[in-house]
Amino acid sequence: MESKIKAPTKNESRIIKFMILLGIFSIIYFLQFFFHPEHIGNPYLYALLSISILYSLVKKLYMWYNYSNISVPESSGKVPALKVDILTTYFPGEPYQMTITTLEAINQITYPHTTYLCDEANDPYLRNFCEENGIIHVTRDNRIDAKAGNINNALKKYATGDICVVLDPDHIPEPNFLDPILPHFEDPEIGFVQIVQSYYNIKETLVARGAAEQTFQFYGPMMMTLNSYGAVNAIGANCVFRRTALDSIGGHAPGLCEDMHTAMLLYAKNWKAVYLPEVLAKGLAPSNLTNFFKQQLKWSRGTFDLLVKVYPKIFSKLTGRQKIHFGILPLHYLGGVISLINFLIPALSLFFATTPWKGNIIDFAFVLIPVAASSVLIRTFIQKWVIEKKERGFHIIGGLLHINTWWIYIVGLAYTLINKNVPYLPTPKENEWNTNYKIIIPNAIIGIISITAIIYGLQKDLTPFSIVMAGFAFFNALIMAFGIYLANKVTNQNRILRSNLAFSKISSLWSFKHAFYKGANSTFMVTRAIALPLLLVLLIFSMNFKNMNDLARWENVSVPQHTPLSGKYLGIFHPYQETGLSDIQEITFIENQQDVNFNIVSLYLAWNRQSIESFPHDLMTDIFEKDAIPIITWEPWTAELATQDSEPELREGRKSFKHIANGTYDNYIRDFIQILKSYDQPIFLRYAHEFDNPQYPWSAVGGNTPEEFIAAWKHVHELIKAEGANKIIMVWNPWKAHNMAGYYPGDDYVDWIGITLLNYDALNSDGQYHPFKDLYKPFSDEFFWFTRKPVMLAEFGSLKIKDRQEEWLLDAMTSINREFDEIAAIVMFNSAYDKNIPENDWYDQRYLDWTTGSMKEISTRFNPNPPRNGNILKQLTLENPATNPISQFDIKGVHYKKGKDWKNNYYVLTREELQNDLETIKASGLNTIQFKGSDIYDYNIRSISEDVGLQLIYEFDIDASRNYLGNNKKIQKLAKQIINKTERFKDDKNLIAYSFKFNLEQQYVKPLLFAQRTAYLNWLNSLITEIKKIDPIRSIVIEVPLNNETMDLIQQMHNSFPVDSYGLIMVENNMEQLYEVMRYSAKAGIDVFVSDIEPKVLLQNAASFKNDNFILSNWQNERYSNWLNYDGLVDFNGNRKQELRAVKTLLTGLSPEEKMAEVRILKPAVPLTPNSSLEYSAAIRAGGQWLTAAKHVQDFSFDWSLVKNDLYGNPLALKNLGSGNTIKVTIPRDYENYELIVTAKRKGLNYSTSNRSLLHTKLEE
Template sequence: MDHTTVKSPKKHEIRILRAMIIIGVINMAYFFIWFIQPDHISYLPLYVIIVLVLLFQFLRILHEWYHYFNIKMPANVPMPPGYRPTVDVFTTYFPGEPYEMTEQTLEAILSIRYPHETWLCDEANDQRLKEFCASRGIHHVTRNSRKDAKAGNINNALQYASGEICVIIDPDHVPHPDFLDPIVPHFANTEIGYVQIVQAYYNFDESFVAKGAAQQTFQFYGPMMMSMNHYGTVLAIGANCTFRREALDSIGGHAPGLAEDMHTSMLLHAKGWKSVYVPKILARGQVPSTLHAYFMQQLKWSRGTWDLLVHVLPKIFTDLSWRQRLHYLTAPFYYFSGIIYFLNFLIPIICLVFAILPWKGDFFTFALLILPLFASTVLIRHYVQRWVMEEKERGFHLLGGILQIGTWWVHSLGILYTFIGKKVPYLPTPKDNRDQSHWTLLLPNILVGLFSVAAIIYGLRYDWNPYSIIMAGIALTNFTSMSIVTYIGINSRRMQHSAGRITPMSVFLWTKRQFWYLRHFLYRGLRLGGLMILLLLTLGMFVAQRNDKQAFQDPPKAQQHTGRLITGEFSPYGDRGLSATGPSDLASGIVSFYSSWTDSLPNKEYFASIYNTGRIPMVTWEPWISDSKEDLHSISVFSLINQGEFDEYLTESAKYFAALERPVLIRFAHEVDNPFYPWSEEGSVSPQNFKNAFRRVVSVFRNQGARNVTWVYNPWKASALDQYYPGDDVVDWIGVTLLDYGPHLQNRSYSFNELYAPFHERLIAYPGKHVILAEMGTLSEDRSKWLSNAFSSIYERYPEISALIFFQSDKDQNIPPGVSDVEFLNWSINNTSQVSALLSDKFDVQQWSNQLINTRKPNGAFKKQPMDVSGITYNKAHQWFRNVHSLNRRVLEEDFAQIRSLGFTEIKRQGPGMYDQNVLSVAQDMNMKVHYAFWLEPDSIYIQEQELDIMDRVRELKNDRSIASWNLTGAVFNQIDLLYDPVERVIQADWWARRVNEMAGRLHSLDPERPVTIDYKLGVSGVHEFLQIAGMIPEIDQWVLYPADSLVLTVVSDSLNKWKVPYYWEGPAPEIFCDYNGFMPWQDRYQRELVVFDGLVDIWGRRKQNYLKVDQCLNGNRVDVDIPAWNFILPAIPAWPQSSFPLQAIQYRNGEPEALTDSGPWTIDWYLVQVDVFGNEKAIMPVGKGPSVQLELPWNADYFKVLMVIHNTSISKHITKPLVLPVHPSQRDQYTSLK
């Protein structure tokens, strides 16, 4: 017999399900709390609506999960001995219902094995049915009025029936012969008022409507009703419910109403009667198979349940248990989803038509948080499908969901009718299967679909941005849903009548059937692995979030060694300090030699012998100016250099080196702190004297175009590194002398780590500087082992080391003081092949690319005419999916209007990007010009692909009249500094210069009308190199120069103007606008892993001080508001990580600082800003508000700054200071080890 049942949940299944629900609740709470943060509000009215929609949907999901949390099967109750209650079985008839259907049901009722009386409650007093009943012994009851509809009809029959148990079966439901066998035993418990069974359907596949309507009930009659059984909230379903007659009499009979079954169960529960759910299919009925019938049923239920909520529930609320109160309070809200769906239709239409963004935020984080929440809903829903009644009831139930969406207006109408008091007649759901769908029933959905499509077309043409595309996607989904509902409304019988014909729907059904074959495996996988999948997704989300937060605490990741190492050697011959140039196992890229100023430089043939082997020279250039040490000690060679005494010598030397046109390393005045050398402190060398001399030497070389020379600064001891450092702009390499004297010094050998670690600790302050071990050797007994350990240390711990020179002198007479038992030291390595193998095991030992380098000085003024341009660099929301900002038309129009109010009509914008269409369209509408920039990646591997993309984009946009020029941005010549060592970067710069010139030429060919510009970051000492590079790229019309520091503007401009360089400035300095031509960033940028505080406007849209300065100097506008001159000082108290650290704003009275206690109309916000090893800001975290806050100190405080923002609603002032913590010397080692 077909009374399908399910197995009772096992304990471990319940534990798994509850774990999944708890995880789902956590995911939901986490997402919702994040979503409703004030920073995410863009357009408040729509944002509130979205939050309310989300809240409703989340409550609805929680309501569903609540009904999964305690799935419980009722015990199988055997029939107690001697218990045989009398039973009456009632069904009804309403005029117009099919006779065959009613007669089939009556025949089935008669076939029920348990003794009973059969009753037909006939509203029509139909003669055919009277004769049918008379011939079969069925009680036929009729009445003269139709008061209370179905409930009144049943109550009328109850007057004549006397059974202890009453079964009410709809005329379209066919009970099985054993229908009463599992039900009646439950009534032996005198507290039971009614027993409900599964409502199943035999016309499930009759039409699309029938299939969708049935899908909506599967979860309800399975796991949800099983939980209701546990909660005592089982809902009576009028189609096939069994009541105790005494219970019905206690409430005055079957309760009336459009939702008479819910009304009846509500009253019974209020009277204290209990209910039981038997999860067995003991009857099968009809589900509405036409849209007309389905809509009629849903309107009746919506109106009926809300009527109960408004008018009945308040009267009996206190008589119900808390679970019953919750149940009857929330059940009608199923139909409130109609209003929610309407809002879901309305939101994307409004957003697209009016170019409004209700929400703003980091889309990457949104996707990261929504994924586990979405997975929670899907996986939990599939997991509980092990407790649905039949295999065919499992699945995603998409058709049921779409049908419910399409019923939005019906459900909404039912709620509206409740509040305006409009009656809905109680008519049985049509069961004659005649499709009476009329266009009026389809019109609301058709209108929603049409409005959605119109909004998509208009919205994307008017405002093309990622969020409008997302809204268009939602609108397209709505249109698709409405189209499907309209289709099945028109073709509700198509599932039966389209057999044998190929139609779009038949193709869809065929595809669906193919998927059906796989669904068993898919559903089984989702059910079996649901918890594991959910755990992995949730943990992944939390780990990603934690990593974001932890990354804020952790120091920047240690740089990893590239594995690329250049090796060289000093293998002396003769007495001039020259080195052998023949092939060597140890010297892959460098030949090191020494040259004194008292000697002439080696001839060009010597250099050629080095270059011809694929290596380059490193000259240790020793400023010996006398053969007498005594004379040198009495003369400061650096003072003479600074006085210009050696300018002629230096100039000739520079010309000589430049003429080589190939790379050279010069290690000038090495080990200035070593008293052995005459140029050391014994020669009255002050650190500043040395630094000035070093800078002068480099300057002379650069003036002569010797950009092929890279400079090595090599102190003797680590303690002198900072003291004598000449400056980043003149030091290409930091050299380290690393010699282990073995037993000749303190009778022990020092490991590589012991010798190098002091340098490494100080080199942290010089991020990006490459290190060359200019002299490396050991006199230990096991040299191979010492070197092997050294190579491992370099690879694992010291990524800054890019090159090393093996000191291969076999007759070194520089004997350490106190050593008298040796005549000379032998540093040479005998087993060079073994050492070479050890090197190759760890490193990719390479040579430098040996190509010509342009060392020609600029020979004349530039011919391009400079453009007189000033404007705004507008890179707001460039990476949209990682950005807190978005650029819809409203935002662009507001920003561009503000930019124009400053007097600017030109912007520079990097592309291609998702916002290009919007930016160019709004710029054209507002008569603004766009300097369109393309980012150049410095990795030459991608140059061909980049160039193709650039050319394609220029072809697409060259007819756009809002574009003023094409720009190559990214400062590629400066970026290569971060990727290559100092020698290779010069080689790469020349390669890029040639390639950029070719690229600019092609751009001119494609678009002869527009100039081509390129970015370049310029330092004070880099003018000559810039001029040389610029001279190599004549196709560039204009150079966009980014000042490396504030001095560049004033120091360099005269030189550039002298050479008539076509350029303009770009950067954050207001002087760019006030005194020069150029571009300045518009707004601070805030996105994942990047924060930049260089804009005229801050992250939150408030005007910064630079904005006010620019407005004043250009337009004479002066803000009447005086921004407070407040500041803050980090307290000089020892502190530990994760301890509380006070931050206090201060004000000055009579020049003396005092604590600020009241900020008045101004607000003070405090932030921690994380920086990377190069000092670039990468993340920001709020700390607190007010004049004083307590900061929990992060670990690795060296990588943080404190930002104080003083602001009102429109103006802000930023003050940033490094978070430098004072640590007592006695605690420094312990603190360092903790870090």
């Protein structure tokens, strides 16, 4: 039973201290994050949470403080000749056998001593036992000072020894009990020696186990450190006192915690103490909840009493370490108040639909990991110094028991505050297994409150934050349920498994248990060995990831990369002679011979009358019949269209692009476009290819400029739109990478990028062989700066010379697959009739031969996956015609997007915030919100919008990037989810419509777009038909972008689609197009309305919308982890913009508040240099002149923010800089990509105005 614990080595002591320092650093790091003002949710709950966290961290620090200086006392080993008195007590009702067993064990102690039984009952049985066993029986006629008075009675009247041992009647000493203790009394300054308090009934019940677990760390490393601090606690169960020390304080101190009281008084008299970490006696731990609660009430009341009444009186007489110990130790019992706070926080959050903290949960995890790791790993490392190996572990039962004792600790605190006494509580009675079930009422109440809060709270507010709070509340309820279980299942000896399982099963379980404990011990040893490096790694890992997370929101914010899907295509140009037309029969032969399939067939047509009059209709038909797509290289040899009376420039083919842009060739262009349109099939149009190639007159050789090219390109594009040839796919094809960006007309005018990539091998201009990568990479590098369009190698091949063709082609395929995934189409230039032979002095053939036999290998490596072609809606049949047009409702609405993508969204959409937003929307004259479905926020949006009195258009959240081709299980699952939602929503009174977006052009590139549209609409047709069966009352709305295709799409869908209304998404101020669609729809009897319009466009055309339905783009500016926008009626901080003020005036007709003054940013009149700090000022326009904000600072408040943009000016991230009429800005390195926002708000007004400006002044400014 003797402990063999040794003090830590110097290296172990250094490790302990260093780990504690890391833990302290982790706590500081956590607190710095937690207490950031922007994380404050509900201020009252935040205050409670702060109290709970601070208490827990202080408690942790106190434990680490008591781990930092472990020591084991040394002695000479000589047992001095001291007269010893050993005293134990008896209180009426305690079991005889327990007392007798202890007395018998005391008599077995080998060192000479006198035994005393201090009998409060003067019990005849015990008196007789004492007489028979040479024990002095002591009694008294009063019970003053309870146990202390009982002991002191014996000390004053009978005991005369040098040493006084006080044993509780349930603690059984070892025969050598005094041998290791007495040598320490050689030092005359030692007033008492304390040994380990251990228990022999730990396995009796879970309560006994939990009660013992709460002492393991205290009697191990903590008391061993207190030994170093000179602040050892005296424990009444088995403490050994010097009699002169006790006499110096008037004997054993009275009170509920008489042992702690005694120690405090002895220290005040300058006595010292020793803690001996050896198990020399074992006693009984409380075996049921009633007895445990009695014990804890006694200790909590007693320690609080000492803190309030004794500690202040002796404070000046204690050492610094003793002041810390006796001042903090009683605060352990404040855990009851903290537990109550922890119970209330989630319950109140659920009841009131709020949250105490609203920071980023991922960041919270990163800063919490070091604290948690420090706690676990320090505890693991320090457990080498617990008294016995079996005491190692996380002591979960002890922790749960402690939490369940919360109300007892509160009662102890309350009794202290009102100075109410707690009666003396004896040790547990024999066979006292029954529990007083009244003691579980407080825990049952907390459990019921927690469960009620979950049910009520989630019905009222279903958000990620309420779900988290519900998780905490449920955890609290489980803890309370465990406490109730402890009150009922008092014994572990239920033998349920042994009574119902076969012996083989029992043996297997025993084997598993043995293996588990063996594995746990091995894990402990390994963890302990690597505790310090593991803590360092976790700390560095967490801080690094937190830092990376922070940088990802600002310095290293990732630019959103969205690349629409295009499919992959393999094409061919294979003429049958010296012509620009491919030979379909030859192509079919190559496909059969080389086991390959071509998805694109190339042909070349010049600008001349023959291209109209002799258009290759048969070839086009053959191409479509083989389910391929033609690519027409349309060469503007404009001189061939000139007439005799044309001006010289036209006859010479000069300035082609200037004349194209001026409309000179519009009739020809329209005729050609109409031919292509007539096929109603996708057609690639490679117009004016290689515009920078001096071999062509449409290059600079012909007097053409990049500006003229761009103007001509846009003009042709507009003509294609005007003619409704929506299946034409525009391919922009430069010749060289150099300066090609100067010719780029913009993504709105280009569908694909074409590249001429031909390997001339030894016929290259430098006579050298160049691999594919060297030829293509200059293009790829340049594309990065101006476009993400898919790339087509519109002429791809390698000359059949020097036997290197196949090697070059296959190497090219390897490079494409590894490095250039933007290449989505390859058109093999498989001509044997190319007369464009570079200048050389050795090639003597008439033609260049590009034909290859490597088609199969190229196809296998490139792996084309083209969609099947199809006309939009060709398979649809109208089953359920439109019956509920949305025009029956008056709609003045706004999109509410704050619940979108909640994981990356900066807004915390609590019920309170949602309620405030919707009430403000209603007060602004708007009567409808459109909300994109979210499983997280659906419930709140539906219930609150109905309470507020807003109409709701529910937009189903459909990922447009899904593959709608084929039998896709994901879209089938999505359809079921939508049907299920319809079933749930159909009884909502304020729900007026279901909405579906038709915007696949953001996700797909032509021609894949056409096939996906067809598949999507077929899927949507069957889905809407099912919805109408479930909910025939609601309008079904399809929203389409307002562009040149809108009328054609609406017409086709209207004739074969069960849609009630069409919403028009206005992506720009294209009012003429809107009027055109409106006029057409009115004539055709199609119900349309504007379902997405920016506030500024609405206000610019207010007269047109006053009596029409419309939905504004956004309620509040959107802000996500790596992008944001400014299209809301409310800014990022919740300030109402001037646009909202104007909308309210438009809709309500009420007189507006005083108009807000304009605000501008005054920039510093110096050149910007990175890392310098410059001051920017706000200016206000008042009385027709601009004045600095300093003159108006009494009337206005100014808030400043910095916005980081990408290279194209798209906003990525926002940082709040502060408030004031001026602001200091540290200039970023790439300051050209930053903007400053100032928001001004006049006191007393509800609206704000803002200005956004680049940090620097552009030259043109």
